[in-house]
Amino acid sequence: MPHQLRLIRNDVAPAPTFQTGWVPTVRILKMEPKYFQAFIESLDKFGRVYAPVRRNGVLTWDTPERFEEIVLGGEHTMIPVKKLFHPMRFDMFRFDDSGFTPDYSSSEKRVIVGVPPCEIHSLLRLDEVFMERPVDPYYAQQRRDSAIIGYSCLPGENCFCRSTGTDIVEEGFDLFFVNLGEFYLVWVGSSLGHDMVLVHEDFFDDSVSHDDIKKYIAWRKKRDGMFKKSFDFRSMPDLMELSYESPIWEGFAERCLSCGQCTMVCPTCNCYNVVDVLDISSATSGRRERHWDSCMFVDYSLVAGGHNFRGARAERLKLWYTHKLRAYASEYGKPACIGCGRCVEACPVDINVLTVAEALVTMEVPAR
Amino acid sequence: MSGTKTTTSGGESKGRERPRLGIYGLTGCAGDQLLLIHTEDHLLDIFEAFDVRSFVMASSNPVEEELDVAIVEGSVSTEEQREHLLEIRKRAKILVAAGNCATAGGVQAMYAKDGSFAERMRRVYGDDVKFVTEPIEGSPLDEFVTVDYYLPGCPISQSQVLALLSRLLHGEQPEPYPHPVCHECKLRENRCLLLDKKFCLGPVTLGGCGAACPSNGVGCTGCWGPNPDGNFEEHFKLLQSFGMSKDEIIRRVRNYGGHKILQYIKDLE
Amino acid sequence: MIATESVENPFQPEPARIVRQYDLIKDHRFFQIRHLDMSRAMSFTYNPGQFLMLSIPGVGEAPFSISSTPSRPGIIELGIRRTGRLTDALFRKRDNDIVFIRGPYGNGFKIDQMRGKDILIVAGGLGVIPLRSILYYVLDNRDQFGRLYFMYGARSPEEMLFKTEFFQLREREDIECLYTVDRASEGWTGEVGVVTKLFKYLPDIDPEGVNAVVCGPPVMYKFVIKELLKLKIPKNQIQMTLERRMKCGVGKCGHCVLDHLYTCIDGPVFTYWDTLHFRELI
Numbered sequence: 014m015p016h017q018l019r020l021i022r023n024d025v026a027p028a029p030t031f032q033t034g035w036v037p038t039v040r041i042l043k044m045e046p047k048y049f050q051a052f053i054e055s056l057d058k059f060g061r062v063y064a065p066v067r068r069n070g071v072l073t074w075d076t077p078e079r080f081e082e083i084v085l086g087g088e089h090t091m092i093p094v095k096k097l098f099h100p101m102r103f104d105m106f107r108f109d110d111s112g113f114t115p116d117y118s119s120s121e122k123r124v125i126v127g128v129p130p131c132e133i134h135s136l137l138r139l140d141e142v143f144m145e146r147p148v149d150p151y152y153a154q155q156r157r158d159s160a161i162i163g164y165s166c167l168p169g170e171n172c173f174c175r176s177t178g179t180d181i182v183e184e185g186f187d188l189f190f191v192n193l194g195e196f197y198l199v200w201v202g203s204s205l206g207h208d209m210v211l212v213h214e215d216f217f218d219d220s221v222s223h224d225d226i227k228k229y230i231a232w233r234k235k236r237d238g239m240f241k242k243s244f245d246f247r248s249m250p251d252l253m254e255l256s257y258e259s260p261i262w263e264g265f266a267e268r269c270l271s272c273g274q275c276t277m278v279c280p281t282c283n284c285y286n287v288v289d290v291l292d293i294s295s296a297t298s299g300r301r302e303r304h305w306d307s308c309m310f311v312d313y314s315l316v317a318g319g320h321n322f323r324g325a326r327a328e329r330l331k332l333w334y335t336h337k338l339r340a341y342a343s344e345y346g347k348p349a350c351i352g353c354g355r356c357v358e359a360c361p362v363d364i365n366v367l368t369v370a371e372a373l374v375t376m377e378v379p380a381r
Numbered sequence: 382m383s384g385t386k387t388t389t390s391g392g393e394s395k396g397r398e399r400p401r402l403g404i405y406g407l408t409g410c411a412g413d414q415l416l417l418i419h420t421e422d423h424l425l426d427i428f429e430a431f432d433v434r435s436f437v438m439a440s441s442n443p444v445e446e447e448l449d450v451a452i453v454e455g456s457v458s459t460e461e462q463r464e465h466l467l468e469i470r471k472r473a474k475i476l477v478a479a480g481n482c483a484t485a486g487g488v489q490a491m492y493a494k495d496g497s498f499a500e501r502m503r504r505v506y507g508d509d510v511k512f513v514t515e516p517i518e519g520s521p522l523d524e525f526v527t528v529d530y531y532l533p534g535c536p537i538s539q540s541q542v543l544a545l546l547s548r549l550l551h552g553e554q555p556e557p558y559p560h561p562v563c564h565e566c567k568l569r570e571n572r573c574l575l576l577d578k579k580f581c582l583g584p585v586t587l588g589g590c591g592a593a594c595p596s597n598g599v600g601c602t603g604c605w606g607p608n609p610d611g612n613f614e615e616h617f618k619l620l621q622s623f624g625m626s627k628d629e630i631i632r633r634v635r636n637y638g639g640h641k642i643l644q645y646i647k648d649l650e
Numbered sequence: 651m652i653a654t655e656s657v658e659n660p661f662q663p664e665p666a667r668i669v670r671q672y673d674l675i676k677d678h679r680f681f682q683i684r685h686l687d688m689s690r691a692m693s694f695t696y697n698p699g700q701f702l703m704l705s706i707p708g709v710g711e712a713p714f715s716i717s718s719t720p721s722r723p724g725i726i727e728l729g730i731r732r733t734g735r736l737t738d739a740l741f742r743k744r745d746n747d748i749v750f751i752r753g754p755y756g757n758g759f760k761i762d763q764m765r766g767k768d769i770l771i772v773a774g775g776l777g778v779i780p781l782r783s784i785l786y787y788v789l790d791n792r793d794q795f796g797r798l799y800f801m802y803g804a805r806s807p808e809e810m811l812f813k814t815e816f817f818q819l820r821e822r823e824d825i826e827c828l829y830t831v832d833r834a835s836e837g838w839t840g841e842v843g844v845v846t847k848l849f850k851y852l853p854d855i856d857p858e859g860v861n862a863v864v865c866g867p868p869v870m871y872k873f874v875i876k877e878l879l880k881l882k883i884p885k886n887q888i889q890m891t892l893e894r895r896m897k898c899g900v901g902k903c904g905h906c907v908l909d910h911l912y913t914c915i916d917g918p919v920f921t922y923w924d925t926l927h928f929r930e931l932i
Contacts, residue, residue, distance in 0.1 A: 068570070069570075069571075070572065071570050071571070071572050073570050091570055091572065092567070092570050101568045102568075105661060106661070106662075108707040108708070109707070110707070110748075111665075112663070112665055112707075112750065113662060113663050113705070113707065113750065115659050115661075115662065142901070142902060143902060145901065147658070147660035147900050148660075149660070149902050150658070150659045150660075267612075267614075267615065268612075268615050269612065269615070270561075270563075270584035270585075270611075270612050270615060270616055270619075271561065271584070271610055271611070271612060272561055272563035272564075272583065272584040273560070273561070273563055273564055273567070274563055274567050274573060277564075277567040277568070278567070283902070283904060284903060284904030284905065285897065285898075285902075285903050285904070286897055286903070286905075287710070287711065287897045287898070287903070288556055288710070289707065289708050289709060289710050289711075290544060290547070291544075291547035291548060291550070291551060291553075291708040292426075292547060293423050293426035293427055293430055293543055293546060293547050293550065294426060294429075294430055294547075294550075295399065295429075295430050295550070297551060297707055297708055299547070299707070299708050301711075305568065306897075306903075306904070306905070307560075307564065308904065308907075310559070310560050310561075310564070310610070311559055311609075311610035312557070312559050312560075313895070313905060314894065314895050314905065315895060316893060316894065316895050317712065317733045317734035317735075317736070317737065318731070318733040318734065320868065320893075322894060322895070326612070332907070335909060336907065336910075339909075339910075340907075340909045340910035341910060358576075359573065359576075361573055361575035361576060361584075361619060362615065362619060547708075548708070548709075551708055552742070553708060553709050553735065553738075553739055554735040554738065556710070556735070
């Protein structure tokens with residue numbers, strides 16, 4: 014699966030290779046649909062299975078009680094898979110008078126089933142932050158303990174991952190299932206993935222016929238033709254730079270509710286806050302917690318003494334879009350946006366990557 | 382991992398006397414005091430860590446003297462309560478306003494400062510009624526005294542109470558939480574009610590409740606009080622686009638907004 | 651699944667003892683601290699301009715500039731203004747009490763680029779705290795640098811930090827000290843006015859041969875840089891150290907982000923040239 018968009022600008026070096034554990038795609042196997050359920054159910058020997066399931070009417074990453082609960086292949090979860098690696102809240106340390114003791118108890122062996130290509134890319138983006146030295150041991154441990162079973166999807170109403178080059182993956186999974194209806198094509202992406210195949214070797218067929226390949230190509234073509242949303246990501250870094258002083262930011266700021274939903278549903282947002290929580294006790298003891306934070310909140314850039322580097326709403330919005338559309342690209346050579354459309358769906362006032370991108374071109378804040 | 386654990390000489394808290402705590406109720410439903418009692422696992426910890434001098438709801442032998450921390454629930458609604466509050470303030474090093482009534486005035490302050498108090502009193506009680514103590518329009522504590530910390534909400538949140546008390550126990554200050562309800566609402570993976578054009582005050586209301594109402598499909602009623610960073614103008618426009626009248630929106634934000642909402646809506650009415 | 655080597659926890663705070671502490675001025679205190687582990691204390695080194703994350707269990711953690719110089723190892727010095735929850739708690743600590751630190755973090759001043767050059771240090775108010783590190787580093791390695799000019803502006807003589815030691819510096823031949831205050835009081839014989847008023851006392855300099863380091867309140871940078879550019883000092887030879895909110899110190903938590911840079915790992919020292927690309931910097 015060739016990667017379409019590697020470099021955003023010509024003058025930046027390719028991202029560093031730090032994925033020492035990945036082995037190159039070894040082979041592509043075929044599986045008949047009738048085996049799929051039994052295969053997925055066999056994965057619990059490799060860890061606790063997580064998958065998209067519906068809870069209170071909302072699709073979420075959780076542990077399915079039955080195979081039938083798993084929702085695959087299209088609709089994406091409201092909160093992305095990042096929550097399984099960068100938890101919304103967890104204890105980093107226990108502390109007492111004598112010091113801080115790390116708490117790694119939130120990590121467990123997991124098999125995450127049904128991760129769409131864009132979210133696999135989001136994890137690779139988060140790796141660039143958390144796995145860069147010094148490595149974040151909490152994230153790293155959960156990443157090490159998790160197997161990724163990717164699953165193909167057809168674009169939804171607000172998907173534009175073709176514009177961000179994240180509609181296909183070439184790394185970042187142990188197994189990847191492409192659902193072609195009549196059969197699955199299964200990419201084996203790691204040694205562990207291969208071990209999973211070996212448990213039920215009889216489910217897999219390594220003779221892929223010419224006809225199968227044709228069907229795969231036809232499916233790719235059909236899928237590529239289904240995208241309804243797109244934007245020109247390549248021009249965004251320059252447009253962001255040129256629009257730094259543009260009135261569109263004030264225009265969006267007047268509308269923005271600063272509710273922070275865009276950042277929490279964004280698969281590549283990683284900002285967090287750290288808070289010490291004391292026990293109700295005369296002794297000094299408690300825990301140091303990490304919580305998801307958002308650059309849309311007023312205290313994000315507030316320092317002790319009261320100076321706020323981004324008190325104005327426009328500054329906060331500009332920071333987020335700079336990060337998504339320009340800054341991350343300069344640093345790592347690819348967009349921080351993975352084109353999943355969650356911000357399009359989450360914002361109650363229609364501020365999202367697409368409307369901002371449009372405004373950067375037209376210099377007008379689009380009407381709601 | 383370099384788990385550094387070292388024995389060190391005495392922490393400050395050791396050997397210190399337990400801080401004296403008093404818990405009081407003015408006009409309100411006493412739900413916040415009840416919530417303190419319902420901290421269950423932690424109630425004993427509170428009684429062990431603090432020297433609880435006065436908590437009429439839990440113990441009938443109050444000792445009214447100097448306090449390190451006074452937690453006061455309810456709005457000030459009579460002259461007698463105002464005097465009681467002033468007297469508590471004098472005795473307490475730290476005064477905490479607990480609950481929507483104490484922080485904003487409560488639902489009894491939904492018409493705060495609109496000039497109709499005397500008329501409303503007359504309509505309800507008639508002209509010649511004699512009161513035991515002079516009534517005051519329901520007011521938050523900080524209309525009369527300096528409040529050190531606020532525990533907003535109807536009722537207050539257990540985790541915020543514990544976070545506050547544990548800091549005060551060690552002579553430390555609590556962490557502010559200036560984020561909208563939407564923060565916790567999204568962490569609970571709720572679908573945003575605004576997307577379905579349902580009334581919700583989440584973006585203009587301070588969080589801390591754990592998004593209690595939206596998590597049950599009910600729009601936020603604003604009981605934590607206004608989020609000073611809230612974009613009231615835009616949010617009201619959004620609610621109007623759902624078909625609500627501005628008067629209705631204002632009425633609803635005033636429900637729990639009491640005295641505290643007034644500055645945020647004065648140019649929007 | 652991803653293979654990773656076993657990693658240290660970069661967020662692990664290490665215990666350190668407050669060796670000595672005293673008030674510099676009201677609400678500004680000087681702390682000398684040392685790692686409890688003696689071998690750690692002796693091997694701990696850093697660059698001038700780097701910072702530490704300092705924790706008090708149950709209160710929190712925040713970044714503080716290191717004010718001492720690595721040329722005087724064994725003791726870490728911090729100058730701290732009392733300004734919030736953590737510093738309130740820190741100011742209640744006494745000698746021999748334990749605090750927790752991790753670091754050093756950040757890039758520090760570009761010492762290699764400064765060697766052999768004339769050094770111009772421009773400090774405003776609290777900005778003198780991180781600059782004191784590079785000041786003493788230059789003095790302790792005096793033969794590696796050219797002429798040394800030290801400008802420091804405070805609000806008033808009473809609000810000068812490190813006043814005694816900085817006044818003693820004036821007796822040295824190998825440093826030119828220029829001090830000013832916004833408001834003079836009795837006995838003050840120096841300059842009165844903002845720090846830029848001191849530039850008139852500079853002798854003729856070869857701008858290419860000068861490295862300037864600047865730290866002060868946000869409003870100060872614009873005016874000082876204007877003066878430095880008037881002197882024709884190259885833009886990448888003007889370094890400044892910046893403050894931002896930080897929760898991790900190691901480029902993870904996001905708070906100190908500036909465009910694609912993190913103040914904690916790509917800063918806190920930036921050149922004026924950097925700020926032309928990243929407009930949020932100053």
